Amino acid sequence: MATLPETTTRRIVPLTQLKRGDRGVVSEARTDDESKALLGAMGLRVNEPIRLCRHGEPCIVMTGACESCRIGLTRRLADRVFVEVAM
Amino acid sequence: MSDTPSASLGPSDNVAGDAAHDASGHPAHVILLGIPNTGKTTLFNRLCGLRHKTANFPGTTLESRIGSVKTEAGALRLDDLPGVYSIELNQHEARVCRETLEGSPDAVCVVLDATSLPRNLQLLGEVLRRRLPTVVAINMIDLARRRGIVINTEAMEAELGIPVVAISARSGEGIDRLTSALTNPRYARTTMPSGADGERAWVDQLAQVAEADTAPLDDRLTDRLDRAFTHPVLGIAVFAIVMTGVFWALFRLATIPMDFIDSMFGQFGAWVAGVLPEGLITSMLVDGVIAGVGGAAVFLPQICLLFFLFSLLEDTGYLARATFVVDRLLRPFGLPGHAFIPLLSSHACALPGIMAARAIPDRRERIATILVAPFMTCSARLPVYVLLTTLLFRDRPALAALAFTGCYALGALAGVFSALLFRRTILRGEGRPMALELPSYKRPSVRDALMSAWDRGLVFAKNAGSVILAISIVLWWLAAYPVSQPSVGSVVLTQGAAMVAESQPKQAEELIAQAEALDATAQLEHSFAGILGHAVEPVMAPIGFDWRISIGVLSSFAAREVFVSTMAVVFTGEDDIEGAGVFERIRDAKRDDGVTPVITRATAWSLLVFFVLAMQCLPTLVLTAREAGGWKWAGLQFVWMTGVAYGASLITITICHAVGVT
Numbered sequence: 009m010a011t012l013p014e015t016t017t018r019r020i021v022p023l024t025q026l027k028r029g030d031r032g033v034v035s036e037a038r039t040d041d042e043s044k045a046l047l048g049a050m051g052l053r054v055n056e057p058i059r060l061c062r063h064g065e066p067c068i069v070m071t072g073a074c075e076s077c078r079i080g081l082t083r084r085l086a087d088r089v090f091v092e093v094a095m
Numbered sequence: 096m097s098d099t100p101s102a103s104l105g106p107s108d109n110v111a112g113d114a115a116h117d118a119s120g121h122p123a124h125v126i127l128l129g130i131p132n133t134g135k136t137t138l139f140n141r142l143c144g145l146r147h148k149t150a151n152f153p154g155t156t157l158e159s160r161i162g163s164v165k166t167e168a169g170a171l172r173l174d175d176l177p178g179v180y181s182i183e184l185n186q187h188e189a190r191v192c193r194e195t196l197e198g199s200p201d202a203v204c205v206v207l208d209a210t211s212l213p214r215n216l217q218l219l220g221e222v223l224r225r226r227l228p229t230v231v232a233i234n235m236i237d238l239a240r241r242r243g244i245v246i247n248t249e250a251m252e253a254e255l256g257i258p259v260v261a262i263s264a265r266s267g268e269g270i271d272r273l274t275s276a277l278t279n280p281r282y283a284r285t286t287m288p289s290g291a292d293g294e295r296a297w298v299d300q301l302a303q304v305a306e307a308d309t310a311p312l313d314d315r316l317t318d319r320l321d322r323a324f325t326h327p328v329l330g331i332a333v334f335a336i337v338m339t340g341v342f343w344a345l346f347r348l349a350t351i352p353m354d355f356i357d358s359m360f361g362q363f364g365a366w367v368a369g370v371l372p373e374g375l376i377t378s379m380l381v382d383g384v385i386a387g388v389g390g391a392a393v394f395l396p397q398i399c400l401l402f403f404l405f406s407l408l409e410d411t412g413y414l415a416r417a418t419f420v421v422d423r424l425l426r427p428f429g430l431p432g433h434a435f436i437p438l439l440s441s442h443a444c445a446l447p448g449i450m451a452a453r454a455i456p457d458r459r460e461r462i463a464t465i466l467v468a469p470f471m472t473c474s475a476r477l478p479v480y481v482l483l484t485t486l487l488f489r490d491r492p493a494l495a496a497l498a499f500t501g502c503y504a505l506g507a508l509a510g511v512f513s514a515l516l517f518r519r520t521i522l523r524g525e526g527r528p529m530a531l532e533l534p535s536y537k538r539p540s541v542r543d544a545l546m547s548a549w550d551r552g553l554v555f556a557k558n559a560g561s562v563i564l565a566i567s568i569v570l571w572w573l574a575a576y577p578v579s580q581p582s583v584g585s586v587v588l589t590q591g592a593a594m595v596a597e598s599q600p601k602q603a604e605e606l607i608a609q610a611e612a613l614d615a616t617a618q619l620e621h622s623f624a625g626i627l628g629h630a631v632e633p634v635m636a637p638i639g640f641d642w643r644i645s646i647g648v649l650s651s652f653a654a655r656e657v658f659v660s661t662m663a664v665v666f667t668g669e670d671d672i673e674g675a676g677v678f679e680r681i682r683d684a685k686r687d688d689g690v691t692p693v694i695t696r697a698t699a700w701s702l703l704v705f706f707v708l709a710m711q712c713l714p715t716l717v718l719t720a721r722e723a724g725g726w727k728w729a730g731l732q733f734v735w736m737t738g739v740a741y742g743a744s745l746i747t748i749t750i751c752h753a754v755g756v757t
Contacts, residue, residue, distance in 0.1 A: 039528070042185050047530060049130075049180030051214045055295075061318050066419040068321055068533065076211030078317070078533040080325070080419055082426075085528035 019093055023067050023086040026060040032091035033057050039088045047089065051077045058091060124172050125164070125277055126195060129206030130218055131178035132534040134234040138206055138264035139175045140546045142274065147173075148553075160550070168278040174200070182221050186456065202228045202280035204273075209239035209246055209261065210535070213302040220287025220297055228280035229257045232273050236261040238535075247306045254304045256284030265540060317536060324416040327423070334420045337413070338439065341404050345397050345443055352396035360389025375578075379571055387567020388560065390656055391714075394474055397443040398555050399548040405436060406547035410539035415531050422529055428511040429518025431455060431526055434464040438510065441471035442503075445715045447551055449722050457527040463517045465723045466732050469715050470510035472503045475655040476706055482659050483703045486682055486694060502707045509708055509739060521731075566713050570650060570657065573624040582617050585610040619661075624650055638705065638744040639698035641686055648705070655711045697751035701744040709740035 020035050034056045037044045051071040052058070061078065062068035067086035071077045081089070129135040139147070143162025160175040176195060177188040196203065205222050207215040212233070222229060233246055252259040258276035262269035287297045323329050364385040371377040408414045414436075422432025433455040441448030448468045455461040472480075480502055488495040518526075581589070592606035619625050628646035635645045644662075651658035662681055684693040694702070710716070710733045720729040751757070 043528065043530075045184050046180065046186070049184060049217065050530060050532060052530075062322055062325065065327075065423060066325055066529075068325070072211065072214055077214055078321075078535075080415070080529075080531045080533050082419075082422060082529045085530055088528075 017094065020090050021093060023058075023060065023069065023081070023089045023091060024063075024083060026063065026091065026093065028060055028063050030060045030093060031057065032060075032093040034089065035092045036090045037088060038090065039085070043085070050079055052079060052089060123201035123278075124174065125202045125204055125280075126200045127173055127175045127204050127206065128182075128192060128196075128218070128222060129178060129234075130180050130208070130215055132532055133178070133206045133208040133215065134264045135175065135178060135206045136546075137540060137543050138232065138234060138262070139173065140543055141264045141267065141270055143173055145546075145549070164274060164277065166274050166278045171277055173204075179218070181218060196222070196225055196227065200227065202230060202277060204230045204232055204277060204280075206232045206234050209233045209236045210242060210244060212244075212246060212305055213298060216298040216301050217294065220294060220301075223255070223257075223283040223286045224289075226282060226286070228282055230273070230276045230280045231255070231257060231259040233259065233261045234264050237263040237266055237268060238537075245306060247304070251301070251305045254285065254301065257281040320536060321416060321533065324413065325419050330416075330420040331424075334417050337408070337417070341401070341408075341439070342442070344404060345400060349397040349400045353393050356395065357389065357393045360385055360392065364389070375575065378575060379568065382575070383568045383571030384564060387570065388564055390567075392556070394444050395552055395555060397474055398447050399552040401440055401443045401447065402551040403544045403548035405440075406544035407539040407541070410537070410543060412534045412536040415533050418531060419529070425511070426526070428515040429460070429522075429526065430464060430511070430514050431457065431460050431529060433529070434460065437464050437468055438471055438507075441468040441473060444473050444475070444555075445469040445471070445712060446555060446718055449715065449718050450551075450554070452722065459518070459522040459524050460526050462723045462728060463514045463522050465719055466517060466728065466735070467510040467514045469710055469712060469732065469736065470506045470513065470708065472506045472707065473655075473712075475712070476502075478656050478659045479651075479706045480703070482662070482681075483699050483706070486699045487696060487703075498703070502703065505704070505707050509743075513735065513739070570624075573627070574619055574622050574650070574661075576623055577621070579614070579618045579621045581610070581614055585613040585617070588613070619646065637748075638741060639695070639701045639748045641693055643684075643693055644698070644702065648709075648711075651706075651711045652713065655706065658706070696756050697748050700751055700756070701748040704747045705740045705744040707740075708736060708743055710736035 021032075026032065034052055034054055036054065037047050037052065039047070047053070052069070056071055058069045058071050060067070060069055065083045066080040067083060068078060068080050071079060127135055127139055139160060139162060142164045143160075146165075147160050147162030162173045162175070164171040164173050174195065176192050179186070179189045179192050182189050182192045182196065203222055205219050207219065219231065231251070233248060236246070239246065246261060248259045248261050258279065258281060260269050260273045260276050262273050264270070287294055324333055364381045367385060368377060368381045371380070405414070408417075418432040418435065420432070421435035425432060425434055434452070436454065437448045437452040439448075440451050445468050448471065449465050452461050452464045452468065455464055480499055484495040484498045487498060518524075588606045588610035592603040592610070595606070596603040620628075624646050625642070627649050628642040631645050631649065632640070632642040635641075635648070640648060647658045647661040650661045682692075682694065685691060686693050716729040716733055719732050720726045723729070
């Protein structure tokens with residue numbers, strides 16, 4: 009479970025607003041329950057750290073503390089996954 | 096974590112007993128479970144080799160592989176379940192896993208990926224919660240070692256109380272220990288607590304025990320390859336190159352074994368015809384069974400090669416990236432990126448294409464893909480394309496090739512626009528947004544690819560041996576009954592042959608061959624197939640087909656490739672299009688008025704368009720009914736495709752006449 013340092017300013021943005029190399033922590037998936045459960049089981053669950061590898065279509069993120077899992081999402085889905093990033 | 100309530104066994108007795116046999120002495124039933132891309136299939140292949148069969152899970156279209164594992168304690172039955180991220184998901188695959196686990200197997204072997212252990216532990220926890228005898232196989236340990244990941248299997252084993260074996264299914268490392276552990280599974284001493292926070296804490300704690308955490312992997316090469324393979328322009332270029340390679344292999348390399356199989360069935364048919372006495376039984380065996388099954392079996396090399404290549408591509412990790420490239424192209428038509436393997440497979444044969452549609456998670460998208468897959472140009476259409484493009488462009492091979500390519504494009508366009516129509520009407524609904532795990536790039540396993548080709552080939556061969564066999568016999572019956580008496584012309588020729596048999600044996604043989612050809616043509620004309628041809632002629636006339644072409648079209652509703660040989664029989668009495676003068680006789684054949692050619696240029700264009708678009712494959716309809724969930728879908732597929740084909744042929748022949756092509 010990852011959190012950002014208390015002193016940093018935080019912002020919650022959709023995955024599509026991250027730039028390549030940006031890191032963040034999954035905050036929320038504003039999708040239907042089925043997709044939310046699937047994303048969670050794949051590793052994109054709340055409080056999971058992520059790093060953006062590719063911006064656009066598809067959006068590619070690495071998940072987990074050891075960034076061992078690479079997940080590709082269509083832009084439509086990436087737009088609904090919100091992450092907390094340090095400013 | 097050890098404080099977590101243990102399984103309901105004695106305090107230290109968590110032994111599940113002899114797992115090699117169940118209480119009734121049958122081989123113990125072991126379930127293989129894991130999340131996608133953990134190398135589960137590679138492990139299954141390593142453990143079972145060819146000792147396995149492919150079947151459907153009861154009441155579903157989801158495939159299961161059931162194998163046999165040799166152990167010192169005897170043989171085990173191993174069931175390979177579909178890869179799932181969680182068995183609690185509301186997905187078809189997860190439901191099948193839950194139901195299988197509820198069937199109380201003798202043991203569960205959970206396969207975990209050593210390179211990303213923490214995210215695999217959720218599934219392990221879900222299995223342990225069900226209190227089943229379990230063994231853990233931590234796969235790809237060699238890859239993890241190379242990445243500096245060390246996993247303490249002893250600590251995990253002590254913590255969980257179940258066997259934990261580090262293996263590499265690819266290299267065979269640890270397989271003996273795993274085989275031994277499978278005969279001695281244990282109930283876990285600890286299980287995952289319920290509730291999201293409890294589950295998370297359990298997973299984190301177990302990951303710490305396993306010491307699996309490691310520094311983030313700086314994989315810039317993978318990042319670069321991903322960006323290239325999913326790039327809007329470069330990605331499509333790479334995809335086009337890869338698919339061209341696949342097509343080249345399908346239509347170049349596969350022709351060698353295809354020709355061999357064709358020749359073997361031909362020789363076998365000739366041998367049977369020579370050994371058995373002449374009659375209807377022999378005719379049924381040679382012209383119905385052997386010719387029908389041979390006509391389907393000839394596609395076996397293409398199907399095996401197609402799945403061999405797809406398995407290699409999937410194993411490299413490229414296919415997951417390509418799915419996103421194709422998603423961009425297909426999404427405007429309401430189809431997902433997952434549809435590209437079914438649609439591409441359908442260019443060899445619609446049967447494996449429709450079977451491959453099982454991988455599409457969304458039901459509406461899956462049914463739309465199944466409905467339009469037969470629009471893709473399958474190999475069975477090729478002989479028809481060859482015949483008609485040659486009729487149209489006899490001495491202009493470049494134009495013939497262009498027409499050939501146009502047929503492929505027309506089929507693909509009709510498919511995607513039909514999908515769009517279905518998705519906007521009867522299959523309306525938002526598609527499921529795609530999220531795919533992108534596995535690491537790696538060297539593909541030839542062994543796994545061969546297994547995949549073997550499995551697919553076996554499924555196709557079983558189909559050829561059942562549905563296609565039955566259809567072939569029905570088709571033969573329609574063409575063979577009622578039996579016609581020899582015509583006057585045939586009798587005269589036979590008598591003439593008898594008179595010159597001794598003095599001019601060669602001429603006698605020719606006369607007998609002519610008599611047989613006359614009889615064959617007459618037989619087909621007066622058979623049930625011929626009667627049907629005459630009956631549908633008024634419907635077919637607007638698109639330029641007379642009763643003879645109609646017989647060919649009707650017979651090809653069983654299987655398209657039959658059209659060419661039927662045309663040869665109708666026009667010449669021979670069933671070999673490559674026979675001397677056969678092509679010319681088809682081209683020069685006249686209608687009943689004795690003046691108008693049967694196949695004019697306009698008719699050839701109309702016929703070509705009809706064959707590109709029409710649903711003329713009964714085995715495909717049978718499979719559509721099974722895979723889409725009912726005969727209403729097969730009915731819709733037949734009516735829609737045939738309707739589109741008729742309409743397009745009508746437009747074609749009207750345009751031809753309007754511009755003076757006759």
